[in-house]
Amino acid sequence: MPSGNPEIQYYDGDELNIRRVIEQSDLQALDQALNICDLSSVERKHRLWQKLLPRIKPYYAVKCNDDPVVVKLLAELGAGFDCASKNELKLVLGFDVSPERIIFANPCRPVSHLEYARDNQVANGTVDNEFEVYKLHKHYANSNLIVRFKSEAKEAQCPLGDKFGCDADVDAAALMLLAKSLDLKVTGTSFHVGSGCSELEAYDRAIKKANNLFKYGGLLGYDMDFLDIGGGFPGSDDEKFARIAESVNTSVKRHFPDERVQIIAEPGRFFVAAAYTLVCKIHAKREVRNESGKLDTVMYYLNDGVYGSFNCILYDHQVVTAEHYLDETNVLPQLKSLIWGPSCDAFDKISENLFLPNMNRGDLLGFRNMGAYTMPIASPFNGFDVPKTLYFRAI
Template sequence: MKVVEEEQLITVMDGPWSPTSLIREIVESGTQEDPFYIMDMGEVVARYQRWKELMPRVEPFYAVKCNDDKLLVSTLAALGTGFDCASKAEIELVTSIGVAPERIIFANPAKMASHIRYASAVGVDVMTFDSETELVKIKQYMPHAQLVIRIRCDAAAAQCPLGIKFGCDPVTEAPRLLKYAAVLGLEVIGVSFHVGSGASETEVYARAIGLSRALFAVGHNVGHKAMRLLDIGGGFPGGTHTSIKEVAEVINAALEDQFPERAVRVIAEPGRYFAAAAYTLATMVHAKREITSNDPDAETHTMYFINDGVYGSFNCVLYDHQSVVAEPLSAGGRVGACSVWGPTCDGLDCVLPAARLPALAAGDWLVFRDMGAYTLPVASPFNGFPVPTVRPVVDTRLACMLKELRPLSASQFASSRAQPPAAGGAGGAPPASAPPAPPPAAPPALPPVFVECALK
């Protein structure tokens, strides 16, 4: 996991912009050779607002594993989300920016002893379990933990199924585990599930909420008198053209039906939902090879080599089963059959085995949208090719609001009049020659969500 130590400067755009227009300005400077991301903070804020509108009862606890970019984590902390951490390092990252331990759930059902001891030391009390062994370990290292049983309830289809690894059977195993926890004198306060990441079924949440309700009753009967937390996990879509409206309707109806009492707190652990669409990746074609067939009628196939691959951002193709879409930054020549390869000297390093793109030349750029989920935290500089830098961008109106919300601070925002974020350098700091920042415009009236956040 990479924690960016230096402060990431956020470029404040005065006037209309889009990730593509910024990428164009940056690459037209002619000095940019390495891949980079444009991170749109406004997208994160819009998604938070949409979540609050559609599922007001469900508190999002962002799953840090999805993208541990410190600025994304800080933005979500500023908005008031909680966090799902899976390890000591993730807890360290989140608490290092000032998030209180009560806003963290340690949502890894198979934890290392030293990580449990660390959680105990810093006051992260809520944690999941799905086995007897874990209960024994927690009894030994953190007997005062507030436990949440993780059950299995899989979506009919998911990009990354999780039930194969985590979650006890809600009917045959969970009642026994709840009883065992009571015998050990441990406190179980709730039930959690994860239907699978990138789930393509919505009704599964209703099934899982129903199973959870039944286990609240079992828990109460075996001695867990304060069952009060339901954690509906992740699985929400995150791409630009996706919506959580349908899944929110299913969840709201199931909660009303099964948990009408407001005494039960409901949280979720969205990762992809907040991270995916906020990050747009720009990559450059640095080499190409034409493959001609012996068949004179067959189309020529072009192999394009770009400066990021499956050992970098496109690990998501292998591990997260993502289908990525390449968009040429500039209109190219005739469309033809091609493949897109990463920069390493490894035959596995193939980003797109079969695509159709306009003819490109070395030095042309390809843009990939929706690249914020399960990309950066796993990327490595294998073979000497750097992991892309992130250039965070926000418009003036939002910047005025965000810089007031801790852990963000005014010093992180660098004004740029129609200036793209600087080429080169981590975090996209503007060049030293950038014009001095104009005095900030009077902030517009804060919408209620920001007032609510600012008061936290």
């Protein structure tokens, strides 16, 4: 957690005006890139979730963005949390979140992390193979086992099935039988269709499989009452989210009409992607001309790159868009442009074949929807600082 309480600036209106923030702040003096975080965007997303998915409680995926200011806000809003490690558990528990509002949703946990969960009474945790079942039997026998099965979307930004999830038709039943023989509690099932899901039918397929496993658990004598439908919800397309929500609600009503079953999800990017705009400064410029001497491409070198916030291009398959702040009318001539990060590595390329006005050293570029899978992975490679963050909230 950061030392002290970060300053939060307040604004009038329904949406934070990034251009106005830039005009009113002395960003030209900064060599460091800057995140502009609109906390009210997170609040609006929470209200939208409650409106469109009223039965399903969101457990925020901390790995997506572990900014303590955001985690604290979501804790105050009453969200639950999906944690993957001891340090994520520490962060969330530090905001007085009860253990019941946490799921330890990493199916393969180090023993010391498992023991920390046990000592702090975080009972809900996922499991997807027999070795982890034996590990739980030895180190946390009174935990609640939530069997994670594989059920991937045909279209997803980041598929996860190669790493996590057992076969729903064969392996899941075998794990439940093993848990029964070891006198362990199986309280529910879990799946993840893939981060950034684009296939509406994916959730219905998975929820139907979960229902079959609940029926099998009942035959074994388990009173299963916990369903985790994972993540995959978009963070910058509310219309797409509404379509997914409609599909999920229909499937839940069909397969899990009994409201005694607690249903949760693990949204990450949904809450934070749109809340962050990254503002970078051009610190160098280069013009590339063709053989006849005509200007072909303008190269710009920024103070953040793929080893920093733009790691999302490599790891999250994100396509970023640049927004200049030279002229609100957008009538300036556009030139073919290529954007580089600050490091000495030629792999540090942010975007190419863009068309931007002719800019100069010291000018600023903004990149919206930069709140998901950016900061937690950023590193100060080559000695370049990771961005600092300014926080804003509507009055």
